[in-house]
Amino acid sequence: MSENFVVHTRPPAKLNLFLEIPAKRDDGYHEIDTVMAAIDLCDELQVQRTDDPTVSLQANWLPSRNEIARELGLPTTESPSLADPEDALFIPTDERNLVVKALQAFRQHFGIASGFQARLGKRIPAGAGMGGASSDAAHAISCAAQLHQVTHHHQELHQIAASIGSDVPFFLPMSCENGQQACMGWATGRGEKVAPLAISSDFDPSETYLLIAYPPIPLSTAKVYSALRIPKDPVSSAKFRQALQSNNREQWESSMMNRLSEVAEEITPQVKDLLKSLWKSGLETCQLTGSGSACFGVASNFENASRILNALQSDLTPGVLLRLARITPTAAPIRTERS
Numbered sequence: 001m002s003e004n005f006v007v008h009t010r011p012p013a014k015l016n017l018f019l020e021i022p023a024k025r026d027d028g029y030h031e032i033d034t035v036m037a038a039i040d041l042c043d044e045l046q047v048q049r050t051d052d053p054t055v056s057l058q059a060n061w062l063p064s065r066n067e068i069a070r071e072l073g074l075p076t077t078e079s080p081s082l083a084d085p086e087d088a089l090f091i092p093t094d095e096r097n098l099v100v101k102a103l104q105a106f107r108q109h110f111g112i113a114s115g116f117q118a119r120l121g122k123r124i125p126a127g128a129g130m131g132g133a134s135s136d137a138a139h140a141i142s143c144a145a146q147l148h149q150v151t152h153h154h155q156e157l158h159q160i161a162a163s164i165g166s167d168v169p170f171f172l173p174m175s176c177e178n179g180q181q182a183c184m185g186w187a188t189g190r191g192e193k194v195a196p197l198a199i200s201s202d203f204d205p206s207e208t209y210l211l212i213a214y215p216p217i218p219l220s221t222a223k224v225y226s227a228l229r230i231p232k233d234p235v236s237s238a239k240f241r242q243a244l245q246s247n248n249r250e251q252w253e254s255s256m257m258n259r260l261s262e263v264a265e266e267i268t269p270q271v272k273d274l275l276k277s278l279w280k281s282g283l284e285t286c287q288l289t290g291s292g293s294a295c296f297g298v299a300s301n302f303e304n305a306s307r308i309l310n311a312l313q314s315d316l317t318p319g320v321l322l323r324l325a326r327i328t329p330t331a332a333p334i335r336t337e338r339s
Protein backbone atom coordinates (compact mmCIF):
# COMPACT_ATOMS: atom_id res chain seq x y z
CA MET A 1 0.00 0.00 0.00
CA SER A 2 1.59 3.31 -1.01
CA GLU A 3 2.25 6.40 1.12
CA ASN A 4 -1.11 7.96 0.28
CA PHE A 5 -3.07 5.58 2.53
CA VAL A 6 -3.80 6.22 6.19
CA VAL A 7 -4.99 3.45 8.52
CA HIS A 8 -7.06 4.23 11.61
CA THR A 9 -7.87 2.00 14.60
CA ARG A 10 -9.04 2.28 18.21
CA PRO A 11 -6.83 0.24 20.56
CA PRO A 12 -8.94 -1.01 23.51
CA ALA A 13 -7.85 -1.24 27.14
CA LYS A 14 -7.88 -4.53 29.09
CA LEU A 15 -8.91 -5.70 32.52
CA ASN A 16 -7.50 -8.76 34.28
CA LEU A 17 -10.54 -10.72 35.43
CA PHE A 18 -8.20 -13.37 36.87
CA LEU A 19 -4.47 -13.02 37.59
CA GLU A 20 -2.35 -15.57 39.46
CA ILE A 21 1.44 -15.61 39.63
CA PRO A 22 2.57 -19.20 40.37
CA ALA A 23 6.35 -18.73 40.04
CA LYS A 24 9.29 -16.42 39.47
CA ARG A 25 11.38 -17.18 36.37
CA ASP A 26 15.16 -17.13 36.01
CA ASP A 27 14.91 -14.33 33.44
CA GLY A 28 13.53 -11.84 36.00
CA TYR A 29 9.93 -12.22 34.80
CA HIS A 30 7.14 -14.17 36.54
CA GLU A 31 5.08 -17.06 35.22
CA ILE A 32 1.50 -15.80 35.05
CA ASP A 33 -1.92 -17.41 34.61
CA THR A 34 -4.33 -14.66 33.61
CA VAL A 35 -7.65 -14.10 31.84
CA MET A 36 -7.93 -10.67 30.28
CA ALA A 37 -10.97 -9.01 28.73
CA ALA A 38 -10.69 -6.11 26.29
CA ILE A 39 -13.06 -3.21 27.03
CA ASP A 40 -14.46 -0.39 24.93
CA LEU A 41 -12.37 2.32 26.60
CA CYS A 42 -10.14 2.99 23.58
CA ASP A 43 -7.31 5.16 22.31
CA GLU A 44 -7.28 6.46 18.72
CA LEU A 45 -4.34 5.52 16.46
CA GLN A 46 -3.56 6.64 12.93
CA VAL A 47 -0.54 5.35 10.97
CA GLN A 48 0.76 6.08 7.47
CA ARG A 49 3.91 5.28 5.53
CA THR A 50 6.48 8.01 4.79
CA ASP A 51 9.49 8.19 2.49
CA ASP A 52 11.41 9.62 5.46
CA PRO A 53 13.24 6.58 6.94
CA THR A 54 12.18 7.37 10.53
CA VAL A 55 9.21 6.85 12.87
CA SER A 56 7.52 10.02 14.10
CA LEU A 57 4.68 10.22 16.63
CA GLN A 58 2.34 12.96 17.77
CA ALA A 59 0.22 12.34 20.87
CA ASN A 60 -2.52 14.13 22.78
CA TRP A 61 -5.16 13.36 25.39
CA LEU A 62 -8.81 13.08 24.31
CA PRO A 63 -10.89 15.17 24.60
CA SER A 64 -8.01 17.33 25.94
CA ARG A 65 -5.19 17.18 28.48
CA ASN A 66 -6.89 19.76 30.69
CA GLU A 67 -10.23 17.91 30.63
CA ILE A 68 -8.52 14.74 31.90
CA ALA A 69 -6.55 16.83 34.43
CA ARG A 70 -9.82 18.33 35.77
CA GLU A 71 -11.34 14.85 36.32
CA LEU A 72 -8.17 13.72 38.08
CA GLY A 73 -7.98 16.87 40.21
CA LEU A 74 -4.60 17.75 38.62
CA PRO A 75 -3.55 21.33 37.72
CA THR A 76 -4.62 22.54 34.27
CA THR A 77 -2.17 24.56 32.17
CA GLU A 78 -2.64 27.35 29.65
CA SER A 79 -0.10 25.81 27.29
CA PRO A 80 -0.28 22.06 27.97
CA SER A 81 2.92 20.43 26.80
CA LEU A 82 2.71 16.64 26.90
CA ALA A 83 6.46 16.59 26.30
CA ASP A 84 7.17 17.67 29.90
CA PRO A 85 8.23 14.50 31.82
CA GLU A 86 7.29 16.29 35.04
CA ASP A 87 3.70 16.55 33.81
CA ALA A 88 1.58 13.82 35.47
CA LEU A 89 -0.11 13.35 32.08
CA PHE A 90 3.19 13.11 30.21
CA ILE A 91 3.10 10.91 27.09
CA PRO A 92 6.53 10.18 25.52
CA THR A 93 6.65 10.56 21.73
CA ASP A 94 10.17 9.17 21.24
CA GLU A 95 11.31 5.52 21.44
CA ARG A 96 10.00 5.38 25.02
CA ASN A 97 6.52 5.22 23.49
CA LEU A 98 5.65 1.61 22.67
CA VAL A 99 4.05 2.74 19.39
CA VAL A 100 7.44 4.08 18.21
CA LYS A 101 9.22 1.01 19.58
CA ALA A 102 6.79 -1.32 17.80
CA LEU A 103 7.02 0.48 14.44
CA GLN A 104 10.83 0.57 14.66
CA ALA A 105 10.86 -3.19 15.46
CA PHE A 106 8.51 -3.85 12.53
CA ARG A 107 10.78 -1.94 10.10
CA GLN A 108 13.83 -3.78 11.36
CA HIS A 109 12.23 -7.22 11.19
CA PHE A 110 10.95 -6.81 7.64
CA GLY A 111 13.98 -4.76 6.43
CA ILE A 112 11.82 -1.79 5.48
CA ALA A 113 13.65 1.34 4.27
CA SER A 114 10.64 3.72 4.39
CA GLY A 115 9.29 5.13 7.64
CA PHE A 116 6.01 5.71 9.48
CA GLN A 117 4.13 8.71 10.77
CA ALA A 118 1.69 8.04 13.64
CA ARG A 119 -0.84 10.07 15.59
CA LEU A 120 -2.10 8.85 18.96
CA GLY A 121 -5.14 10.11 20.86
CA LYS A 122 -5.10 8.86 24.47
CA ARG A 123 -8.15 7.92 26.52
CA ILE A 124 -6.63 4.94 28.37
CA PRO A 125 -4.87 6.15 31.54
CA ALA A 126 -1.16 5.25 31.78
CA GLY A 127 0.35 3.33 34.71
CA ALA A 128 -3.15 2.00 35.33
CA GLY A 129 -2.82 -1.74 34.70
CA MET A 130 -5.11 -1.34 31.67
CA GLY A 131 -2.55 -2.18 29.00
CA GLY A 132 -2.85 1.16 27.20
CA ALA A 133 0.68 1.33 25.83
CA SER A 134 0.65 -2.43 25.04
CA SER A 135 -2.62 -2.13 23.10
CA ASP A 136 -1.32 0.88 21.17
CA ALA A 137 1.85 -1.08 20.30
CA ALA A 138 -0.03 -4.18 19.12
CA HIS A 139 -2.36 -2.07 16.98
CA ALA A 140 0.60 -0.15 15.53
CA ILE A 141 2.04 -3.52 14.44
CA SER A 142 -1.32 -4.50 12.88
CA CYS A 143 -1.54 -1.14 11.09
CA ALA A 144 2.01 -1.48 9.74
CA ALA A 145 1.20 -5.04 8.61
CA GLN A 146 -1.84 -3.72 6.75
CA LEU A 147 0.15 -0.91 5.09
CA HIS A 148 2.87 -3.37 4.01
CA GLN A 149 0.41 -6.19 3.25
CA VAL A 150 2.00 -8.75 5.58
CA THR A 151 -1.05 -9.30 7.82
CA HIS A 152 -0.84 -13.10 7.17
CA HIS A 153 2.67 -13.31 8.79
CA HIS A 154 1.04 -14.17 12.14
CA GLN A 155 4.02 -15.82 13.82
CA GLU A 156 6.41 -13.00 12.92
CA LEU A 157 3.94 -10.33 14.05
CA HIS A 158 3.47 -12.21 17.35
CA GLN A 159 7.26 -12.39 17.77
CA ILE A 160 7.59 -8.62 17.24
CA ALA A 161 4.72 -7.98 19.71
CA ALA A 162 6.22 -10.25 22.40
CA SER A 163 9.55 -8.41 22.05
CA ILE A 164 7.81 -5.10 22.89
CA GLY A 165 6.05 -6.25 26.10
CA SER A 166 4.36 -9.18 27.84
CA ASP A 167 0.82 -7.80 27.40
CA VAL A 168 1.26 -6.79 23.73
CA PRO A 169 0.42 -10.13 22.00
CA PHE A 170 -3.01 -10.20 23.70
CA PHE A 171 -4.05 -7.27 21.51
CA LEU A 172 -3.19 -8.92 18.17
CA PRO A 173 -6.16 -10.36 16.19
CA MET A 174 -7.41 -13.63 17.74
CA SER A 175 -10.38 -15.63 16.41
CA CYS A 176 -12.38 -18.17 18.40
CA GLU A 177 -13.29 -21.57 16.92
CA ASN A 178 -16.65 -20.11 15.83
CA GLY A 179 -14.72 -17.59 13.71
CA GLN A 180 -15.69 -14.64 15.90
CA GLN A 181 -13.11 -12.09 17.03
CA ALA A 182 -12.10 -12.97 20.63
CA CYS A 183 -12.97 -10.51 23.44
CA MET A 184 -11.09 -12.45 26.10
CA GLY A 185 -7.80 -14.32 26.19
CA TRP A 186 -6.04 -16.75 28.52
CA ALA A 187 -2.39 -15.73 28.82
CA THR A 188 0.45 -17.75 30.35
CA GLY A 189 4.25 -17.70 30.23
CA ARG A 190 5.20 -14.12 31.00
CA GLY A 191 1.94 -13.18 29.30
CA GLU A 192 3.05 -13.65 25.72
CA LYS A 193 1.41 -17.08 25.25
CA VAL A 194 -2.22 -16.17 24.55
CA ALA A 195 -5.18 -18.38 23.60
CA PRO A 196 -8.56 -16.90 22.62
CA LEU A 197 -11.17 -17.67 25.27
CA ALA A 198 -14.40 -18.75 23.62
CA ILE A 199 -17.26 -17.81 25.91
CA SER A 200 -20.65 -19.43 26.15
CA SER A 201 -23.07 -18.38 23.40
CA ASP A 202 -25.59 -17.17 26.02
CA PHE A 203 -22.95 -14.93 27.65
CA ASP A 204 -23.75 -11.55 26.13
CA PRO A 205 -20.58 -9.38 26.50
CA SER A 206 -22.66 -6.29 25.78
CA GLU A 207 -24.72 -7.07 28.90
CA THR A 208 -21.77 -7.08 31.32
CA TYR A 209 -20.98 -3.60 32.57
CA LEU A 210 -17.61 -2.82 34.12
CA LEU A 211 -17.06 0.31 36.14
CA ILE A 212 -13.43 1.44 36.17
CA ALA A 213 -11.90 3.82 38.73
CA TYR A 214 -8.39 5.23 38.18
CA PRO A 215 -6.66 7.32 40.87
CA PRO A 216 -3.82 9.47 39.39
CA ILE A 217 -1.11 7.34 41.01
CA PRO A 218 0.81 5.56 38.21
CA LEU A 219 2.05 2.26 39.60
CA SER A 220 5.21 0.76 38.06
CA THR A 221 4.55 -2.81 36.92
CA ALA A 222 8.15 -3.79 37.72
CA LYS A 223 7.88 -2.37 41.26
CA VAL A 224 4.65 -4.23 42.02
CA TYR A 225 6.00 -7.53 40.68
CA SER A 226 9.26 -7.14 42.60
CA ALA A 227 7.31 -6.65 45.87
CA LEU A 228 5.25 -9.82 45.29
CA ARG A 229 5.57 -12.87 47.54
CA ILE A 230 4.93 -16.00 45.41
CA PRO A 231 1.95 -17.92 46.89
CA LYS A 232 2.61 -21.36 48.40
CA ASP A 233 -0.60 -22.76 46.80
CA PRO A 234 -1.27 -20.87 43.58
CA VAL A 235 -4.86 -20.98 42.29
CA SER A 236 -5.42 -22.24 38.72
CA SER A 237 -7.62 -20.23 36.34
CA ALA A 238 -9.26 -23.50 35.17
CA LYS A 239 -12.36 -23.12 37.39
CA PHE A 240 -12.77 -19.48 36.40
CA ARG A 241 -12.42 -20.24 32.68
CA GLN A 242 -14.84 -23.14 32.92
CA ALA A 243 -17.42 -20.92 34.66
CA LEU A 244 -17.01 -18.27 31.92
CA GLN A 245 -17.41 -20.83 29.17
CA SER A 246 -20.58 -22.22 30.72
CA ASN A 247 -21.78 -18.70 31.58
CA ASN A 248 -22.17 -19.55 35.23
CA ARG A 249 -22.08 -15.88 36.30
CA GLU A 250 -22.14 -16.49 40.05
CA GLN A 251 -19.26 -18.97 39.68
CA TRP A 252 -17.04 -16.78 37.50
CA GLU A 253 -17.64 -13.67 39.60
CA SER A 254 -16.83 -15.54 42.81
CA SER A 255 -13.59 -16.96 41.34
CA MET A 256 -12.25 -13.64 40.05
CA MET A 257 -8.92 -12.67 41.71
CA ASN A 258 -5.75 -10.61 41.26
CA ARG A 259 -2.65 -11.81 43.10
CA LEU A 260 -0.98 -8.38 42.67
CA SER A 261 -3.75 -6.59 44.58
CA GLU A 262 -2.25 -7.06 48.06
CA VAL A 263 1.19 -5.68 47.10
CA ALA A 264 -0.36 -2.80 45.16
CA GLU A 265 -2.45 -1.90 48.23
CA GLU A 266 0.68 -2.02 50.41
CA ILE A 267 2.56 0.26 47.97
CA THR A 268 -0.38 2.63 47.44
CA PRO A 269 -2.91 2.72 50.34
CA GLN A 270 -5.22 4.82 48.14
CA VAL A 271 -5.87 1.64 46.12
CA LYS A 272 -7.17 -0.05 49.28
CA ASP A 273 -9.47 2.93 50.01
CA LEU A 274 -10.69 2.99 46.41
CA LEU A 275 -11.54 -0.72 46.48
CA LYS A 276 -13.50 -0.17 49.71
CA SER A 277 -15.51 2.63 47.99
CA LEU A 278 -16.25 0.39 45.00
CA TRP A 279 -17.43 -2.50 47.19
CA LYS A 280 -19.56 -0.10 49.24
CA SER A 281 -21.15 1.34 46.07
CA GLY A 282 -23.01 -1.91 45.38
CA LEU A 283 -20.80 -3.27 42.58
CA GLU A 284 -20.77 -7.04 42.58
CA THR A 285 -17.09 -7.94 42.42
CA CYS A 286 -14.30 -5.39 42.77
CA GLN A 287 -10.58 -5.82 42.21
CA LEU A 288 -7.35 -4.29 40.86
CA THR A 289 -6.56 -4.70 37.17
CA GLY A 290 -3.04 -5.82 36.21
CA SER A 291 -0.44 -4.14 38.41
CA GLY A 292 -2.81 -1.20 39.03
CA SER A 293 -3.51 1.47 40.07
CA ALA A 294 -6.90 1.23 38.32
CA CYS A 295 -9.62 -0.86 39.98
CA PHE A 296 -12.91 -2.08 38.56
CA GLY A 297 -16.19 -3.64 39.58
CA VAL A 298 -18.87 -5.64 37.77
CA ALA A 299 -22.43 -4.31 37.49
CA SER A 300 -25.35 -6.58 36.65
CA ASN A 301 -27.08 -4.24 34.20
CA PHE A 302 -26.97 -0.78 32.66
CA GLU A 303 -29.39 0.80 35.15
CA ASN A 304 -27.38 -0.35 38.18
CA ALA A 305 -24.12 0.63 36.48
CA SER A 306 -25.37 4.16 35.70
CA ARG A 307 -26.80 4.65 39.19
CA ILE A 308 -23.54 3.54 40.84
CA LEU A 309 -21.46 5.66 38.44
CA ASN A 310 -23.45 8.77 39.36
CA ALA A 311 -23.11 8.03 43.08
CA LEU A 312 -19.35 7.47 42.79
CA GLN A 313 -18.91 10.61 40.68
CA SER A 314 -20.35 12.77 43.46
CA ASP A 315 -18.19 10.97 46.05
CA LEU A 316 -14.88 10.60 44.23
CA THR A 317 -14.46 13.19 41.48
CA PRO A 318 -12.49 15.28 40.95
CA GLY A 319 -9.61 13.06 41.94
CA VAL A 320 -10.56 9.71 40.39
CA LEU A 321 -11.25 9.07 36.70
CA LEU A 322 -14.42 6.97 36.41
CA ARG A 323 -15.47 5.14 33.26
CA LEU A 324 -18.25 2.69 32.41
CA ALA A 325 -17.19 0.08 29.83
CA ARG A 326 -18.30 -3.11 28.16
CA ILE A 327 -16.35 -6.05 26.80
CA THR A 328 -15.18 -5.71 23.18
CA PRO A 329 -12.87 -7.59 20.75
CA THR A 330 -9.18 -7.46 21.74
CA ALA A 331 -8.10 -6.37 18.24
CA ALA A 332 -9.97 -3.32 16.96
CA PRO A 333 -10.87 -3.20 13.24
CA ILE A 334 -8.53 -1.17 11.01
CA ARG A 335 -10.08 1.36 8.64
CA THR A 336 -8.08 2.36 5.56
CA GLU A 337 -8.61 5.58 3.66
CA ARG A 338 -6.73 7.64 1.12
CA SER A 339 -4.77 10.44 2.79
Ligand SMILES: C[C@](O)(CO)[C@H](O)COP(=O)(O)OP(=O)(O)OC[C@H]1O[C@@H](n2ccc(N)nc2=O)[C@H](O)[C@@H]1O
Nearest residue numbers: 028029030032165166167168190191221222225290291
Ligand atom coordinates in the same frame (compact mmCIF):
# COMPACT_ATOMS: atom_id res chain seq x y z
C1 LIG B 1 0.58 -7.12 35.12
C2 LIG B 1 0.16 -7.44 33.72
O1 LIG B 1 -0.34 -6.26 33.10
C3 LIG B 1 -0.94 -8.49 33.73
O2 LIG B 1 -1.58 -8.57 32.50
C4 LIG B 1 1.34 -7.93 32.89
O3 LIG B 1 1.92 -9.07 33.49
C5 LIG B 1 2.42 -6.87 32.72
O4 LIG B 1 2.68 -6.79 31.34
P1 LIG B 1 3.56 -5.57 30.76
O5 LIG B 1 3.16 -4.29 31.41
O6 LIG B 1 3.55 -5.69 29.28
O7 LIG B 1 4.99 -5.95 31.34
P2 LIG B 1 6.40 -5.75 30.60
O8 LIG B 1 6.45 -4.36 30.06
O9 LIG B 1 6.67 -6.92 29.73
O10 LIG B 1 7.37 -5.89 31.87
C6 LIG B 1 7.53 -4.81 32.77
C7 LIG B 1 8.20 -5.38 34.01
O11 LIG B 1 7.20 -6.09 34.78
C8 LIG B 1 7.75 -7.27 35.36
N1 LIG B 1 7.04 -8.44 34.83
C9 LIG B 1 6.22 -8.32 33.74
C10 LIG B 1 5.53 -9.43 33.29
C11 LIG B 1 5.72 -10.66 33.95
N2 LIG B 1 5.09 -11.78 33.54
N3 LIG B 1 6.57 -10.75 35.01
C12 LIG B 1 7.22 -9.65 35.47
O12 LIG B 1 7.99 -9.74 36.46
C13 LIG B 1 9.24 -7.27 34.99
O13 LIG B 1 9.96 -6.61 36.02
C14 LIG B 1 9.26 -6.42 33.73
O14 LIG B 1 10.52 -5.81 33.51
Ligand SMILES: Nc1ncnc2c1ncn2[C@@H]1O[C@H](COP(=O)(O)OP(=O)(O)OP(=O)(O)O)[C@@H](O)[C@H]1O
Nearest residue numbers: 096097098126127128129130131132133134136290
Ligand atom coordinates in the same frame (compact mmCIF):
# COMPACT_ATOMS: atom_id res chain seq x y z
N1 LIG C 1 1.43 4.41 23.82
C1 LIG C 1 1.62 4.84 25.09
N2 LIG C 1 0.61 5.44 25.75
C2 LIG C 1 0.81 5.89 27.02
N3 LIG C 1 1.96 5.74 27.73
C3 LIG C 1 2.98 5.13 27.09
C4 LIG C 1 2.86 4.67 25.75
N4 LIG C 1 4.04 4.10 25.41
C5 LIG C 1 4.85 4.19 26.47
N5 LIG C 1 4.24 4.83 27.48
C6 LIG C 1 4.90 5.05 28.78
O1 LIG C 1 4.75 3.78 29.46
C7 LIG C 1 4.17 3.97 30.75
C8 LIG C 1 3.22 2.84 31.02
O2 LIG C 1 2.10 2.99 30.12
P1 LIG C 1 0.91 1.93 30.32
O3 LIG C 1 0.60 1.80 31.78
O4 LIG C 1 -0.19 2.32 29.39
O5 LIG C 1 1.64 0.62 29.82
P2 LIG C 1 1.14 -0.88 29.77
O6 LIG C 1 2.27 -1.71 30.27
O7 LIG C 1 0.58 -1.18 28.44
O8 LIG C 1 -0.07 -0.94 30.77
P3 LIG C 1 -0.11 -1.50 32.22
O9 LIG C 1 -0.49 -0.28 33.01
O10 LIG C 1 -1.16 -2.55 32.18
O11 LIG C 1 1.24 -2.03 32.60
C9 LIG C 1 3.50 5.34 30.70
O12 LIG C 1 3.56 5.96 31.96
C10 LIG C 1 4.28 6.11 29.65
O13 LIG C 1 5.34 6.84 30.25
